[in-house]
Amino acid sequence: MAKGPTVYHVAERAGVSIATVSFTFRQPEKVKASTRELVLAAAKELGYVPSASARGLARGRTGALGLFAYDFLLDPADSIRGRDPQGHDPAQADSERQNEDLRLFPLYVDEVQRGVELECWRRGQALLVGGGNPENNEAVLSDIAGRVDGLAVFPRSVPSEALARIAGRIPVVEVSESALHPELDHVTVDNASGTRAITEHLVTEHGMKRLMFLGGMPSSDNDERLAAFLAALRDAGLTPAREPDYPCGGEQAVAEVIAAVCRENAVPDAIVCATDQDALVVLDALAAAGVKVPMDVAVTGFDGIAAGRVVRPSLTTVRQPMEQMGRAMVELLLDRLDHPDKPPASLRLPVRVVLRESCGCRPD
Known part of the structure; x- marks a missing residue:
């Protein structure tokens, strides 16, 4: 050649x-x-x-950052694109599908990733994005890490052992889950104040006394939200209407919990969900059981994804600054490259309560 x-x-x-x-x-x-x-x-x-490798030899850096993203939120069928046997245009089919279910995009991971992309663009950094599956995620992670100066990761996307190995070679910053790997730099949000504020709103402004907490996945972020929910109830002299639940099995398990609550005629005044995606499943399950929101029960979420604005009733939630979280990950990585001996940094960003129809308020 x-x-x-x-x-x-x-x-x-x-x-x-x-x-x-x-x-x-x-x-x-x-x-x-x-x-x-x-x-x-x-x-x-x-x-x-x-040549990135030549630049690396000259100045010890490639000028690129990496982002290792979730894969488990995707339906495997979603990854297959192309013209179907009937010859339908995949672009048109994709557009129709988005109109049918706006929950597909953008999600939390998409908004954080956009922040990473925008900040890399602003700072003139190349960005290598990848994700694996249970069979090859460590191999993909190692490949990305070998090509970049620093790596941003989503929580629980790779095994802790692999993450520690990579962090021994290049800077690594993790979004959320600050309790999982305290030795790494982190960007997270004020989970406690957001959940406390939304719980107090339900109790004080709407006079609700029977509240339950529901989350589809255990995590340190969700644990913080649960602790704040319980503290807010305790300060109001209340106890949960039902034991807080992290059902195993994802969306289907969340829906089954709500179905059981409805069958038992034990629908509370309000259901405080750990995430917006959990809350959207709850809204569907309640509708299927003939329970009206917010007339019969209020529902709230946490994240502020786009689907919460368009679902009916629109979703009361705690909005995370997801784009800013992604931008902050880039800032921390570049700062770590310049100051490798600094102690681990944990940046906690503020959140905002967004009041909408699902709690009985008008959209803000």
Whole structure:
């Protein structure tokens, strides 16, 4: 295979030094616009592509960050795209499907990822995004980690042992779950104040006394939310209407809990859900049982995903600054690269209660 053009060829073609070529690609703001145009034109003519590995040798960095995302929230069938046997346009089918079920996108993970992407773009950092499955996630993680300066990860997306191994080589920042890996940098939110505020709103503004907490997945974030819910009830002189529940089995298990509550005629005044996705399942299950929201029972969530605005009744929730969380992950990674010996940082961002129809309020 013939060797491709190098930085030396570009410098010669543009009539500049190799340092100027390097700066054009690494720190373009340090090169005059006219000179930068000459270099880029020469590179285009020659078919030159700057080597990340070469940049790494020169300055000890690749100029790229990595993001390892969830895979388990996806339906395996969703990953298969193409024209179906009847010849239908997949783009049209995808659009119709989005209209039928706006819960598919964007979710929490999508909004956080967008924040990572936007901040990398703003700072001139390349971003490598990947995700695996139970059979290959460690291999994919290692491959990404070998190509980047730092890695952002979602909680519980990879085994702790693999994460520790990667963190020994490059900076790693985790979103949420600060109790899971306290040795890492973290970006999380004020779970406690948000849940307390929404619980107090139900008790104080709506006069509700029988409240239950329901979450589809145990996590340190959800544990914080549960603790705040119980503390708010205790301060109001109340006890939960039902034992807090983290049913195993995902959405189906959450729906089964609600079905059981309805069969037992034990519907409380309000159901405080750990996440918006849990709350949307609860709304469906209540509707299937003929229980009206908010007339018979109030329902609240936590996250602030887009689906909560369009579902009917619209969902009262605690809005996380998800885009800002993604941006903050990039900031922490770059700061860690510049200050590798600093103690682990845990950035806790504020949240906001959003009052809508599902608790009996008008949308804000």
